[in-house]
Each structure stands twice: as C-alpha cells, then as structure tokens.
Amino acid sequence: MEADIIIVGSGAGGVVVAKELAESGKGKDKDVVLLEAGPHAKTEDAAKYYDRIVSEQGVEIARALCVGGTTLVTAGNGPRSLEHELKSIGIDLSTDFSELEGEIGIKPVPEDCYGEGTKKLGDASAELGYKAVPMPKVINFDKCLSCRRKPCGDCVIGCPTDAKWTATSWVEEVTHQGVKVVPDTKVEKVLIENGRAAGVSANGKEFKSNLVVLAAGGIETPKILLSSGFPSDEVGKNLFIDTYITVAGVMKGINFNEEGTMHALISDPSFNGFILSPHFARHSVEILNHKGYEVSEKDILGLMIKIKDEMSGIVHADGTIEKYMTDKDSVALLEGTTIATEILERAGVEPKSICTTSLRGAHPGGTAAIGKVVNSNLETEIEGLFIADASVLPEAPGAPPMLTIMALAKRLGKYVVNHSL
Numbered sequence: 182m183e184a185d186i187i188i189v190g191s192g193a194g195g196v197v198v199a200k201e202l203a204e205s206g207k208g209k210d211k212d213v214v215l216l217e218a219g220p221h222a223k224t225e226d227a228a229k230y231y232d233r234i235v236s237e238q239g240v241e242i243a244r245a246l247c248v249g250g251t252t253l254v255t256a257g258n259g260p261r262s263l264e265h266e267l268k269s270i271g272i273d274l275s276t277d278f279s280e281l282e283g284e285i286g287i288k289p290v291p292e293d294c295y296g297e298g299t300k301k302l303g304d305a306s307a308e309l310g311y312k313a314v315p316m317p318k319v320i321n322f323d324k325c326l327s328c329r330r331k332p333c334g335d336c337v338i339g340c341p342t343d344a345k346w347t348a349t350s351w352v353e354e355v356t357h358q359g360v361k362v363v364p365d366t367k368v369e370k371v372l373i374e375n376g377r378a379a380g381v382s383a384n385g386k387e388f389k390s391n392l393v394v395l396a397a398g399g400i401e402t403p404k405i406l407l408s409s410g411f412p413s414d415e416v417g418k419n420l421f422i423d424t425y426i427t428v429a430g431v432m433k434g435i436n437f438n439e440e441g442t443m444h445a446l447i448s449d450p451s452f453n454g455f456i457l458s459p460h461f462a463r464h465s466v467e468i469l470n471h472k473g474y475e476v477s478e479k480d481i482l483g484l485m486i487k488i489k490d491e492m493s494g495i496v497h498a499d500g501t502i503e504k505y506m507t508d509k510d511s512v513a514l515l516e517g518t519t520i521a522t523e524i525l526e527r528a529g530v531e532p533k534s535i536c537t538t539s540l541r542g543a544h545p546g547g548t549a550a551i552g553k554v555v556n557s558n559l560e561t562e563i564e565g566l567f568i569a570d571a572s573v574l575p576e577a578p579g580a581p582p583m584l585t586i587m588a589l590a591k592r593l594g595k596y597v598v599n600h601s602l
C-alpha cells in the first residue's frame with residue numbers, strides 16, 4: 182500500500198495532525214492514512230481498552246489502546262500545561278491553544294457541577310490558605326447534566342453520554358473528510374532508506390510513504406524507533422509519568438465516588454513540584470477494608486497528589502520499563518501528602534483512617550524529547566519522519582498534558598500543510 186502521509190496512532194496527537202491535514206483539503210488531494218493498533222471502540226466501553234504496564238520497580242503506568250487512544254479514559258481535564266516552558270525554547274503555542282479551546286469548547290467546571298465532597302475539599306483548602314479553582318474541562322456540561330446519571334465520575338471508565346470530548350469524534354470527522362483510518366494495525370517499524378523515511382511495516386505488510394508521523398504515545402513511539410534502528414542514544418530515555426498517589430479516608434455517606442472527578446485544581450506558590458485535586462480511587466476501598474474499616478465506595482473522600490517527576494525512566498525496545506522515584510520526587514510526594522492529609526482532616530475525614538494508594542502514572546512522555554530526538558518542528562534527523570505525541574514533551578508537565586500534546590500536533594499539522602510536504 183502507498184500513501185502520501187502516514188500517521189501512526191489515533192490518540193490525542195495523531196488525530197489532531199489528521200484533522201489539520203483533512204481541513205486543509207489534504208485528506209482529499211492526498212492519500213492520508215491513519216494506522217491504529219487498536220480496534221474501534223464505543224466511548225462508554227473505554228474501560229475495556231485499558232492497558233496497564235508495571236515498571237521493573239513496581240510503578241503502574243496506565244493508557245488505553247484503541248481508536249482514539251488514551252483520550253477515551255481521561256478525566257476530561259484540559260488546562261494549558263508547559264505553555265511558558267515551551268515558549269522559552271521558541272515554541273509559542275498560544276494560537277494553537279486558543280483554537281483548540283474554541284473547537285472543543287473547553288471551560289472551567291461550572292459551580293453547580295461541584296459535588297458535596299469537592300465543595301468540602303475546596304472550603305477546607307481555602308481555610309488553610311490554599312487556592313482551589315475550577316478545573317478547565319473538555320466536557321460539555323449541558324450534555325453532562327442532562328444525562329440521567331448527572332456528573333457521575335465515570336469519565337475515566339467511559340463517558341456514558343459522550344459529553345466528554347475524545348479523539349473518537351474527530352476520527353469520525355476526518356474519515357468523512359477523506360482520511361483513511363485503518364484500525365487493528367500495529368506498526369512495528371519505520372522503514373528508513375538512505376537516511377529518509379520510506380514508510381512503515383505493520384501486520385507483516387509494508388505501507389510506503391515519504392512522510393511518516395509517529396503518534397503512538399510516550400511508550401510505543403520509542404519502541405517503534407528502537408526497533409527501526411533509529412540513530413540516537415536518547416530514544417526511550419528521559420521517561421516521566423507525572424507520578425501520582427491518592428490520599429483518602431473515611432467520610433460516611435459522602436457519595437464522592439459519584440461526583441465528577443478532579444473538578445478542582447488546588448495549588449499554591451508554596452507547592453514545590455506538585456498539584457492536588459479531588460480524586461476518588463477505587464483502590465482505596467480495599468485498603469480501608471483491609472485496615473478494618475467497614476466502608477464502601479460511597480464512604481470515601483480523597484485527594485490526588487500529582488508530581489512533576491524527574492525524567493528518570495527508560496523504555497527499552499522489548500517493552501520493559503524502568504521507572505523509579507528520585508530523592509526529589511520523594512520529597513515532592515511527601516510534601517504533597519502532608520498537605521493533602523491536613524486538608525482531608527480539616528474537611529472532616531476520620532484522621533486515623535487516612536491512607537495512601539500505590540504509585541501510579543498516567544502521563545508517560547519525554548522519550549523522544551524536543552531538543553534530544555526531534556527539533557522544534559518535531560522532525561527527527563531522519564528526513565520526513567516526525568513525532569506528534571507525549572514523547573516529544575521536553576519535561577514533565579506535572580499537570581494534565583493532553584491539550585499541550587494536541588497544540589504541538591496542531592502546530593505540526595500546519596507546518597506540513599504550509600510547507601507542502
């Protein structure tokens with residue numbers, strides 16, 4: 182099979198490149214092919230497509246493998262992250278951010294969508310001098326509120342009404358605009374001939390193209406590059422995951438599990454490398470039962486601590502991952518846990534019940550970073566080979582990264598269109 186442009190992966194980054202090309206008319210004038218490892222999926226069934234990897238050091242990393250990728254399981258958070266950091270290295274995403282915010286309709290959570298638990302945590306934070314602000318969301322709250330389940334907290338297992346934006350709707354759009362979407366097609370290698378991209382191999386077949394955009398995510402993109410004999414020692418290194426834990430405790434009958442998740446962002450200039458956000462972790466029920474508390478999901482209140490972790494991880498070609506906590510990471514997590522515990526106690530959680538969940542990460546990236554593997558146009562040293570996913574982020578955002586990945590992908594889409602590539 183031959184194509185003018187091949188995009189690998191239909192998640193946050195891949196779909197935006199496809200949309201930018203489709204809207205410029207390239208979807209019809211040129212053969213744009215979007216290859217996706219996973220199957221088509223209904224957004225309400227998103228939980229089926231979770232894929233959890235555990236690093237050699239026991240840190241769990243989550244993602245989703247299906248058409249639309251990890252966007253199907255997000256909490257719907259859409260803040261701008263790393264905006265200033267990227268600007269300082271010459272990448273100004275302000276226009277791309279604004280365009281995406283308009284196209285998706287990103288807005289802060291309306292006050293009437295705050296549940297009881299979120300309100301209590303917001304009030305307790307304010308009493309302790311920390312600011313809790315409504316989180317910007319990629320959620321259509323009119324649609325969310327008209328759902329019989331109201332804000333239900335199920336964003337991360339699949340929105341039942343499609344009120345939350347996912348890449349799935351844009352995959353459908355670009356299909357109508359002429360982009361050929363091929364699911365169940367796992368790319369193994371990029372074909373490199375005389376120092377330039379010549380296509381990819383997938384499912385034992387070759388797909389020829391002089392322009393390849395890898396957007397398979399922060400774990401899979403470096404694996405593809407490593408399997409392709411990509412000439413750089415930096416590929417797969419510098420992995421961050423925005424490590425997080427949830428600190429939780431007992432508050433009988435609060436029904437926090439049925440509230441929208443992460444509806445507020447708690448931060449303060451004194452917070453060194455972490456953010457806090459209201460979060461229900463199912464895992465905390467088991468922990469509390471194990472501690473002897475007879476509680477169910479409706480009896481727990483919790484706060485997530487998400488750190489801007491150091492880029493200490495490595496993705497190897499065989500898929501094994503090394504990711505450990507550095508001293509700096511441990512200090513940030515400890516400071517965050519101390520403050521989260523103070524807030525929970527102030528909100529009325531039973532102090533002795535307070536526990537923490539294990540280390541997790543949901544934002545793997547940095548493994549083909551700008552300045553190390555790609556240049557500021559997201560092109561690699563292999564001519565015609567670009568990257569548009571979380572792997573290019575030059576540092577951990579320590580905050581939701583999806584909008585930033587999408588803004589970088591939009592900028593790349595425009596570059597490809599404007600340079601008639």
Ligand SMILES: Cc1cc2nc3c(=O)[nH]c(=O)nc-3n(C[C@H](O)[C@H](O)[C@H](O)COP(=O)(O)OP(=O)(O)OC[C@H]3O[C@@H](n4cnc5c(N)ncnc54)[C@H](O)[C@@H]3O)c2cc1C
Pocket residue numbers: 189190191192193194195216217218219243244245246247248249250251252254255256257258259260337366367368369396397398399401405543544545569570571572580581582583584586
């Ligand atoms: C539970 C959870 C909640 C989250 N919530 C938020 C949130 O609220 N806000 C936020 O900003 N971020 C959130 N994130 C993170 C966010 O979803 C990711 O950072 C973002 O989707 C990454 O975009 P990407 O394009 O790099 O990868 P993905 O969106 O994962 O897309 C990669 C795509 O490539 C496909 N693929 C993989 N390998 C191959 C291959 N070999 N060949 C072809 N296709 C392949 C995958 O199936 C997938 O479709 C969350 C993540 C998780 C796990």
